[in-house]
Amino acid sequence: AQSVTQPDIHITVSEGASLELRCNYSYGATPYLFWYVQSPGQGLQLLLKYFSGDTLVQGIKGFEAEFKRSQSSFNLRKPSVHWSDAAEYFCAVGPPMEYGNKLVFGAGTILRVKS
Amino acid sequence: DAGVIQSPRHEVTEMGQEVTLRCKPISGHDYLFWYRQTMMRGLELLIYFNNNVPIDDSGMPEDRFSAKMPNASFSTLKIQPSEPRDSAVYFCASSLWSYEQYFGPGTRLTVT
Numbered sequence: 001a002q003s004v005t006q007p008d009i010h011i012t013v014s015e016g017a018s019l020e021l022r023c024n025y026s027y028g029a030t031p032y033l034f035w036y037v038q039s040p041g042q043g044l045q046l047l048l049k050y051f052s053g054d055t056l057v058q059g060i061k062g063f064e065a066e067f068k069r070s071q072s073s074f075n076l077r078k079p080s081v082h083w084s085d086a087a088e089y090f091c092a093v094g095p096p097m098e099y100g101n102k103l104v105f106g107a108g109t110i111l112r113v114k115s
Numbered sequence: 116d117a118g119v120i121q122s123p124r125h126e127v128t129e130m131g132q133e134v135t136l137r138c139k140p141i142s143g144h145d146y147l148f149w150y151r152q153t154m155m156r157g158l159e160l161l162i163y164f165n166n167n168v169p170i171d172d173s174g175m176p177e178d179r180f181s182a183k184m185p186n187a188s189f190s191t192l193k194i195q196p197s198e199p200r201d202s203a204v205y206f207c208a209s210s211l212w213s214y215e216q217y218f219g220p221g222t223r224l225t226v227t
Contacts, residue, residue, distance in 0.1 A: 043218035094214030
């Protein structure tokens, strides 16, 4: 079945360390790809998106993500994490039209930042 | 741009009461979505509209839930009667096309 997988439920990193959050999808064709962040008590904020073209995309708050077609992945990265990055991160996929036209969210990864 | 506006931000009500959640989408956006978020079930799409017309309400849990969009700048989600299991955070989101969605701050609903 078509799906979006975020393998890590929780990740803890030290402040100043690098971060990579994983996201995999299972659609035959390349979907539209998004990362959202949700801080406690807040709504989801769009961090970045990939539609086509350059496979490395830059987003807000110093985040970037790389699309790898061969691995069906769209991993989120940040070179140096700040304490304010502690939040839940959701990968989302807009599937090819033959799979419907609803955004499909991963289960989320909770990021903890230790000082 | 003010972003998506939701009201109220918090709602506490007793079982059996009617609850109305409100949403103002971003001006110019043609799509409006209602989601529910709980610890157990995560983020669930309840219903979405395109140009004020409901397109897919397959996620609406029961007949107790209804949603309307009388014009391009306003939508409501109503629960009547409310039950404790309806306690959740309800998000409204809007977009120019179906995928790139912008979320409101949410309404935290508690039904006692």
